[in-house]
Structures are given as structure tokens and as C-alpha cells.
Amino acid sequence: MHSTCQSCRRPVAESLLNYRKGKGVVHNEGFLQCDICERYACAECLEVYEIFSGYDFLCHVCAQGFKQPPTGTRGH
Numbered sequence: 479m480h481s482t483c484q485s486c487r488r489p490v491a492e493s494l495l496n497y498r499k500g501k502g503v504v505h506n507e508g509f510l511q512c513d514i515c516e517r518y519a520c521a522e523c524l525e526v527y528e529i530f531s532g533y534d535f536l537c538h539v540c541a542q543g544f545k546q547p548p549t550g551t552r553g554h
């Protein structure tokens with residue numbers, strides 16, 4: 479179980495589980511999980527994530543990895 483956001487450490491709250499995805503809103507029962515590093519984050523950290531579809535999410539770090547190779551490993 480992931481009861482807190484792994485980015486900002488907030489506990490689960492209903493208001494933190496609704497993610498904007500372009501025009502629509504994604505209603506999640508839990509925090510979004512990055513498909514690559516598997517970190518969980520809340521809606522408050524949505525800027526950290528890239529939503530590709532209703533089911534595919536990437537965190538900021540992993541999404542950038544697709545554009546250019548990381549120059550170093552920065553801690554989460």
C-alpha cells in the first residue's frame with residue numbers, strides 16, 4: 479500500500495486523486511504510478527507526471543528521459 483505521495487508525502491485524500499488529462503479528468507482510486515520508476519504521486523504533484531493515456535503515466539524524470547539521455551542520476 480502507498481498511503482502517501484512519494485513526491486510530496488501527502489496522505490491519500492479524495493481531492494488528490496483527480497487528475498487533469500488534457501480536456502478530461504482522470505478519477506483514480508489511488509495515486510498515479512509511473513510506468514517506469516513506479517513512484518506514486520498525487521494530483522498535487524501532477525506536474526511531476528506526464529499522462530499519456532487513462533492508464534499510462536510517466537513521472538517528470540522518466541518523461542524527460544525520452545527526450546534526452548539523463549546526464550546524471552538525481553535523487554527523488
Ligand SMILES: [Zn+2]
Pocket residue numbers: 483484485486487488519520521522523
Ligand atoms: Zn504529491
Ligand SMILES: [Zn+2]
Pocket residue numbers: 512513514515516517536537538539540541
Ligand atoms: Zn518515473
